[in-house]
Amino acid sequence: MKRLIFSVVALCSLLSASAQITLGEKGGVISGSIESNNIVYFNDKALSTPAPDTHFGSNDYIKVDYAIDRFSAGIQLETYLPALQGYEIGNYGKQFKVLTPMVYAQWQDKSYSVTVGNLYDQFGNGLIFRTFEDRQLGFNNTLLGVRATANIGNYVAVKALYGRPRLYTNYKSCWAGGADLSLSLGDMFGMKQGSLFIEGSYANRMDDQIGKATDNLLNMYSARLNMDIAGVTLRGEYAGKGIDKSNASNSSDKGKAIYGELGYSVGNFSFTAMGRVLDKMGTPLCATGNGTGNTLNYLPALTRQYTYMLANLNPYQVNVEGEVGGQADFYYSYRSKTNRYRYWNIHANYSTYYTLRKSQSKSGNRERLWQDINVDVERQWGKKLKTTLLYSFQEWNPYHGYHHRTYVSNIFVADVQYKFNRKTSMRVEAQYLLSGEYEGDWVAGLVEFNLAPKWSFFVSDMYNIGRTDRNGEYKGTKKNYYSVGGSYTIKRTRIQLSYGRNRAGFICSGGVCRYSPEYNGINIAVTSSF
Amino acid sequence: MKKLLSLILALFAVATATAQQLPDVKVENAEGKIISARELVGKPLIICYWSITCKPCIQELMTILDQIEDWKAEADFEVVAVSVDDARLKATAKAKAKAFSNDFICLFDSNQDLKRAMNVSLTPQSFVVDSKGNIVYSHTGYTPGSEQELIDKVIAISKKK
Numbered sequence: 001m002k003r004l005i006f007s008v009v010a011l012c013s014l015l016s017a018s019a020q021i022t023l024g025e026k027g028g029v030i031s032g033s034i035e036s037n038n039i040v041y042f043n044d045k046a047l048s049t050p051a052p053d054t055h056f057g058s059n060d061y062i063k064v065d066y067a068i069d070r071f072s073a074g075i076q077l078e079t080y081l082p083a084l085q086g087y088e089i090g091n092y093g094k095q096f097k098v099l100t101p102m103v104y105a106q107w108q109d110k111s112y113s114v115t116v117g118n119l120y121d122q123f124g125n126g127l128i129f130r131t132f133e134d135r136q137l138g139f140n141n142t143l144l145g146v147r148a149t150a151n152i153g154n155y156v157a158v159k160a161l162y163g164r165p166r167l168y169t170n171y172k173s174c175w176a177g178g179a180d181l182s183l184s185l186g187d188m189f190g191m192k193q194g195s196l197f198i199e200g201s202y203a204n205r206m207d208d209q210i211g212k213a214t215d216n217l218l219n220m221y222s223a224r225l226n227m228d229i230a231g232v233t234l235r236g237e238y239a240g241k242g243i244d245k246s247n248a249s250n251s252s253d254k255g256k257a258i259y260g261e262l263g264y265s266v267g268n269f270s271f272t273a274m275g276r277v278l279d280k281m282g283t284p285l286c287a288t289g290n291g292t293g294n295t296l297n298y299l300p301a302l303t304r305q306y307t308y309m310l311a312n313l314n315p316y317q318v319n320v321e322g323e324v325g326g327q328a329d330f331y332y333s334y335r336s337k338t339n340r341y342r343y344w345n346i347h348a349n350y351s352t353y354y355t356l357r358k359s360q361s362k363s364g365n366r367e368r369l370w371q372d373i374n375v376d377v378e379r380q381w382g383k384k385l386k387t388t389l390l391y392s393f394q395e396w397n398p399y400h401g402y403h404h405r406t407y408v409s410n411i412f413v414a415d416v417q418y419k420f421n422r423k424t425s426m427r428v429e430a431q432y433l434l435s436g437e438y439e440g441d442w443v444a445g446l447v448e449f450n451l452a453p454k455w456s457f458f459v460s461d462m463y464n465i466g467r468t469d470r471n472g473e474y475k476g477t478k479k480n481y482y483s484v485g486g487s488y489t490i491k492r493t494r495i496q497l498s499y500g501r502n503r504a505g506f507i508c509s510g511g512v513c514r515y516s517p518e519y520n521g522i523n524i525a526v527t528s529s530f
Numbered sequence: 531m532k533k534l535l536s537l538i539l540a541l542f543a544v545a546t547a548t549a550q551q552l553p554d555v556k557v558e559n560a561e562g563k564i565i566s567a568r569e570l571v572g573k574p575l576i577i578c579y580w581s582i583t584c585k586p587c588i589q590e591l592m593t594i595l596d597q598i599e600d601w602k603a604e605a606d607f608e609v610v611a612v613s614v615d616d617a618r619l620k621a622t623a624k625a626k627a628k629a630f631s632n633d634f635i636c637l638f639d640s641n642q643d644l645k646r647a648m649n650v651s652l653t654p655q656s657f658v659v660d661s662k663g664n665i666v667y668s669h670t671g672y673t674p675g676s677e678q679e680l681i682d683k684v685i686a687i688s689k690k691k
Contacts, residue, residue, distance in 0.1 A: 031550050033649035063649060067553070108554060122641050125617040132616075132641070135651070157564070186563075195562035228562035233624070261621050265628040272625040300618030307585040329622050331629035341596050345630065380592075417589075417674070425674040452675030489671040494652060527670065529649040 028068030033529035035135065036060045039084055044501060044520035046479065051519065057084035061135065073105040076118075080169075086516040087138035088291040089168045100169055102142065112150040118142040119161055123180045123201035126298030127239040127257045127281065128220040131165070139293035141285060142166050143177060154187040165285040167294055174286035176296055178203030178220070194229035205296060207246070207287040215245040220283070220297075233263035233272070241281060248284040248294060255280035257299075268333040274302055275326030279356055282320035302327050303351040303372060306392070309444045309462055310433040311411045313505065314396050316370040322356030323369060323401075345378040355401035363404045371395040371406075376413075388415040398438070407437040423452040429460075440467030440476040457486040462503065479503075485523070493528035550665045552577075553647040557612070558638040560627070567644055570635065571663035574607040574684050578656045579645060582619045582626065586672040587654035591634070593677050598633050601681045605688040610635045614645050614653065658683040 038058045041051035058081040065074035078100045083090030104117030120142055122130035133140040145163015162177030179202055186196040205218040222239035241255035256279045263272035283296045299318050304327070306312045328350050335343035353369040361367045374392035381387070390413040395406045412432045419425040426449050433442040446460040460483045466476015485498025504518040552575075554568045578594070580587035591611055594601075598609065611634040615623040620640045627636045639645055648657070648665075658667040658680055667683040669676060 029550055031649055033651045035651045061651070063651075065647075065649065067551075070554075120641065120643070120646070122617075130617075130641075154563075184563075193561070197562070226562060231628075233562070233621075235621075263621060263625055265625065268629050270625040270629040272621045274621055298617060300616065302618060304622075305583045305619065307583055329625050331625050333630045335595075340599060345592075347626075380596075383596075419674055422678065423675040450673035450675075452673040453669065453679055454673075456671070456673050487671065489669070489673075489676075492655070492668045492670050494670050527652040529651065529655075529668070529670070 028066055030064060030066050031530060032062065032064035032074075034060075034062050034527065036524075036526045037084060037135075038524045039519070039521045041085065041519055041521040047501070047518045047520060049504065049517040049519065051521070052082075052085050054082060057082060057087075057090075059084050059087065059089075059135070059138065070108050071106070072108070074103065076102040078102075083138065085519055088293055089138045092168045092289075092291045092293075102140075111152070112148070115147040115161075116145075118144055118166075119147050119163060121147065121159070121161055122298065123178065123203060124199060124222050124224045124237050124239075125259055126300075127237060127259065128201060128222050128241065128283070128297050129176075129178055129203040130296075130298035132298070137293070140166055140168075141293065141295065144171055145175075145177060154184050156184070157182040165296065167285050167289050168291065172286040172289065173209070174205060174207035176203070176205045176285065191229075195227070196229070197224070197226040199224040199226065203296075205283070205286070209287040210245050212245075215243075218242050218244055218246075218283070231265045233261065235259075235261040239281070241283065244280075244283060246284045246287045248282075248289060251280050253280055255283075257281045268335075270331045271329070273326065273328040275324075276302055277324045277356065278318070278320055279322050280320075303353075303370065304329075304349045304374060304392075308390065308411075308413045308415075308429065308431055309446075309460070310431040310442050311374075311390070311392050311394075311413065313433065313442065314394065314407070314409070314438075316351075316353065316372075316396065317400070319353075319355065319360075319369060319400055322360055323353050324356050325351065325353030325370070327351030339382070341380060341383045343380050346375075347378075348375040350374075360401050361404065362402055365404065367397060367401040367404055368395065368406055369397045369401050384419045386417040389413070390415070408435060409438075410434040425450045425452070436467055436469050436475075438475065439464055440474075441465040454489055455486065456489075458498075459484045460500075481518075492530065494526070496523070496525045498523045552659050552663045552665060553644065555644045555647045557644050558640065560624070560636045560638075565637075567637070568663060570608070570610060571659070572661060574605065574661055574687055575610050575659040576607060576656065576680050576684060577610045577612060577659060579612050579614055579650050579653045581613060581615045581653060582623050584653045589674070590654050590656065590672040590677055591631070593674065594680075595631055595633060597677070597681075601684075604681070605684045607684045607688070608635055609633065610637060612637045612639050612644060614639050614642050614650075616640050616642070656680055658687070660687045 041055045043051045060079045063076040102118040106115040120131050131142050143163035143165055147161035149159040151157040158181050160179040164171045165176050182197055182199040184197055201222045203220045208216050210216050219242045222237055224237040227234040237259040239257040243254055244251045258277040261274040281299055284294045285296050299320055301316045301318050303316045330348045332346045350373050352371045355361055355366050358364050358366055372394045376390040378388045392411040394409045397406050414430045417427040429446040431444040442464050444462040448458045450456045462481040464477045464479050468474045481501050481503045483498055483500030487494055487496040499522045501520045552567055554566050556564050556566055559565050578591055580591055613623040620638055652670055654672045655670045657665050660666050
């Protein structure tokens with residue numbers, strides 16, 4: 001508790017002076033941000049996971065940037081006091097009172113830039129290389145190294161970078177990086193509207209801990225075509241990867257990925273469809289290392305990501321060893337010409353994935369990994385009332401394709417928002433998940449009350465009803481997960497306090513899913529920027 | 531470590547409120563071209579960060595759309611919707627943006643370079659930028675009704691000109 005008080009007091013001290021600093025007319029500008037997520041854990045007999053011994057977790061970030069003319073520099077400090085339960089940085093990194101400084105300095109001219117320090121970048125869709133920070137997941141695979149970029153007008157853009165990757169709280173002893181080239185054919189041929197690019201990338205990972213010299217260097221490459229012309233979008237990428245002999249991968253085959261995307265829009269209608277093949281593309285940062293954050297590339301689940309609790313109970317997890325599939329989205333919007341407060345928004349989405357090879361399944365067949373057919377209709381009736389209805393049919397394979405078995409869920413959501421006046425509003429969600437398998441039926445609800453622009457309060461509940469299947473076997477847990485809280489916002493600062501019992505599950509962001517155990521506790525989150 | 535924290539605290543203590551400039555960071559526009567965010571400077575801007583999975587962000591943008599004609603009768607400005615969706619949801623975000631609005635300038639910050647440069651750690655976050663590129667107002671989070679602060683600030687800076 002003392003740590004919590006210390007964290008909050010320290011943050012409040014900073015926030016009380018949360019204004020930007022100007023160092024004279026030509027002295028440059030200091031800006032930054034603060035984020036603190038704290039949970040006090042309680043033991044709960046109804047939960048299978050006990051509270052951690054410390055009964056407290058705190059992930060905190062302070063970032064300060066300085067900019068003057070074309071020069072900028074910055075530092076980020078992170079503390080874990082200790083890491084929140086379920087964050088892999090607490091399992092694989094140092095567990096307590098970690099402080100990790102990250103720094104960068106950059107010179108950016110009109111036609112070139114040089115950056116030294118911590119680098120975040122990606123080539124194309126990230127199939128072969130992406131460094132990024134995701135605080136929700138507790139991942140950060142930044143490179144500590146050097147990056148240079150150059151461009152010739154709008155025609156040619158090239159960048160190269162190299163450095164040591166970060167895994168949780170440590171920098172690994174291997175090297176990674178590469179180069180990327182982008183040619184704007186649209187500009188070269190004087191296209192007045194739209195864009196046409198051909199692009200290519202090379203990335204590698206050098207680690208002398210693997211053993212054989214030929215295995216130490218892992219080569220990866222990709223070629224891309226991107227086109228946006230007259231409402232039509234066409235994108236394609238092919239990526240290849242050498243044989244990966246790192247401990248986490250230890251493959252005896254080369255990897256490849258193919259990505260294709262087609263989009264079309266006219267007026268208030270748009271359509272996009274994408275397909276992807278992944279074949280042994282999981283690439284760890286170095287020869288050794290554990291955890292789902294140990295990845296040098298970015299292979300996201302190309303499925304719909306929901307904002308409703310029950311629709312997100314069992315999200316799709318990418319099978320990097322081999323999968324083929326895709327998704328399609330359809331959007332249509334109609335807004336009344338006589339009353340802009342009245343409109344319809346309609347969205348439909350379909351996604352499906354299969355194992356890539358028959359050998360991935362015990363049955364010897366290519367198995368379905370995932371399917372989701374969903375539609376949502378949003379109707380704003382006027383200045384006060386808005387309603388949204390959503391239906392989703394989800395089918396998922398709990399064995400990642402190894403067994404011929406899928407669970408089916410039908411999810412129904414009704415969402416109603418009502419504005420009492422200019423500053424007071426209320427939103428209510430009612431959700432039901434119907435399933436004869438796994439944990440059976442669920443019901444959930446949420447009530448949110450807002451007093452703009454500063455206050456917001458909510459209470460939510462999610463209850464497993466369960467179901468007796470055709471064989472008379474009961475499936476379910478009868479567990480109740482509840483949460484109540486509120487937030488206060490003033491300009492760039494937001495403080496949220498909540499209490500509740502939280503369900504275990506996978507928290508997914510992009511292609512990475514982190515398992516979060518169930519817990520009961522008080523959560524205090526503070527964010528601010530200056 | 532204590533010295534470092536003390537230094538940071540001291541810096542805040544002497545802080546004076548002033549305007550940060552819109553950073554010179556490259557992002558993708560609706561046509562797929564790479565532009566600098568600074569190229570948008572000219573008119574006052576309302577910049578709203580959003581993503582497909584951020585329900586209040588989309589709520590804020592839809593509410594601005596409800597009122598944009600009334601607002602534009604009061605001041606000359608542009609609304610810039612910056613999607614921070616990465617490779618997973620960028621195509622979906624583009625499709626949604628194209629169907630729902632032709633009234634915004636849409637940018638796609640898929641590697642979150644602009645988001646990082648503007649120190650956005652939580653979405654929704656909205657900024658008002660004056661015609662010289664100075665950030666004059668910012669608000670994090672969204673509750674129905676708080677969009678009024680954005681247009682009030684735009685009208686205020688438009689009158690100052």
